[in-house]
Amino acid sequence: MENDVIIKIKNLSKSYKGNLKPAVDDLSFSISRNEIFGLLGPNGAGKTTLISVLCGLYKPDKGTIFINGSDLHQHLKSLKKIIGIVPQDIALYPTLTAKENLLFYGNVYGLSRRYLDDKINECFAMLELENSKNKKINTFSGGMKRRINIVAGLLHNPEILFLDEPTVGIDIHSKKIIIDYLSGINKKGTTIIYTSHLIAEAEDFCTYIAIMNHGKIISEGKPAELIHRFENTKDLEEVFLQLTEKSIE
């Protein structure tokens, strides 16, 4: 079952009221189990909308999403249990401590207190946050907040983890800790779907990449395949520029 499909999307479209063009336009693709699937694209390409639809936050206008063989919108509640999400925003309560935040989210998942204590301690150790457990989030640096934000999405050991720009705006040290940690959990069996503007980071981190623009996937493949597919490109950044004809912010 190494390379079986965990997410299968067929003819998926999603439009916002008042917008003439769909944010996601008739997409069909699959994501293999245990993949680190990078979803790249310029601003407004439709990455966040696609992730929101894949997580069940928005209903698609048309198309189907199958996760582990089950229709997402028919089995939304049960499928949410195997999905973890790390939103782009620091989705934490700033006046609560790191531990209080994680205990809250863990309890909402229905996890036991003993399990949560062990999990929190383990995550804090791996993300080098042992001394910050009982500090309020509003006293943390951007990198520390991002690390806690990731832990909050992983408390229930999800099979699939969606990461929306998990390393945006943080220092190299925090970035390395996060990428190493995510690589570790992927090795333990978690499929990762990751969006980013940071093409170089995606090239190193992802095992498979899809480049989106105007709601469509314009190219996909393993990073090395993508680079070889286009002439005069030595890295993924040049591929990206060729495909999107836009500057990277």
Next chain:
Amino acid sequence: MKAFFASIKKEVLVLLRDRAGLGILFVMPLALVIIMALVQDGPYQNFQKSEFPLIFVDNDKDTVGSVIEKNIRDAKIFRISKEFNGLPATEQVAKEAVSQGKFKAGVVVPAGLSKYLRKNARIIVAKTFSGRPVSEETLFKKPPDSMKIKYFLDPLTSFSFKNTIVYILEKSSSSLISQTITNKYYEHFENFYPVENKINFDSCRIIDIQEIDASSIYNANVVFNSVQHNVPAWTMFAIFFIFLPLAGSIIKERDYGTYIRLKFMPKSFSTVIAGKIILYTVVGCVQFIMMLMVGKYLLPAIGLPALVIGNSYLAISVIVLSASLAATAFGVLIGTFFSTHQQMVTFGSISVIILAAIGGIFVPIYIMSKTMAAVSKYSPLEWGLNAFNEIFLHNGNFFNIYIDALKLLLFSFAAFLLSLLYNKYKRIN
């Protein structure tokens, strides 16, 4: 249940660490009740005690003048003065004093009015015994302007105040006329045979009136004063201001992104929102208890009357819970519909002020116009206030307030339903 209790615990922690929110919920309402009760204590007392200054000009200096002065004094709502700025009261001086707002009213009894009354009474009696036919028109001439009792009022005085003055003057005139004519009849009959019992028929209360103190039927010794109005009224206002921290916390959840994370979670989002609803409903109840304590113990300590709360604790609990739930539902609705803090604060605050104004929080409904009194029936603040008044002033029980409680619960249900539908609509669109 774990998610539900976790949500309550999280809300408690967030609220306890939000000093501004705590201030809005607990300090501001207390300040509001104390200040409003103190500010309105004067006007309420004025309405009930003899505080209205009245300038009295007695040019008659005879029976009519002294009877009118006595009747005005006996009304016990006027403070009579016969001079202004060291000058003895004349018609001109009185007019000037009232126009300057120094007196609420002026009354002028013209010179010679008692003599004019006695003369006309004698003529009326003579005419009735003259043997010639008389009618009401020929019995006496209408008095000239110089013989009319005059009164003038400060334009700021109320209609009921004017009615009180007119009533006293009318009552005094009727009594004087009947008594003077009766005396003239006695004098006429004494020409033929002695009248042994000269009775003042005015004192014969063949038809009498009796005031029954409504409070003796309901709550003993309850007077509708500043405290009885302001404590429940501003408590309702404060409870509805729960919307501010509550809707603020919903908008903050969206701003922080925690809302999105919670929406992705397997537990029903309404379970998590229920934590907010429970906490803020409890906050509303705590606010009420605090306000009650202020009304019962703090306000009397600063010279105001103590709040009387009636005897039905069941009715009080039902209405406090219903009102708190309605306020919480309103907060959830506002927090759901508005996407920015500024929109929420502006719309929410103005809405609560409008609902309070039409709901009789600022001024009691009985002094509103008919139209506004009818409109007030649609304000949830009026439902709560009406129920509190029923319990506090009329010693009402559950059966006297359950309709108001039901209205508040229906309002809550409608607001929650709208919020839920709007959330679903947003998910689809």
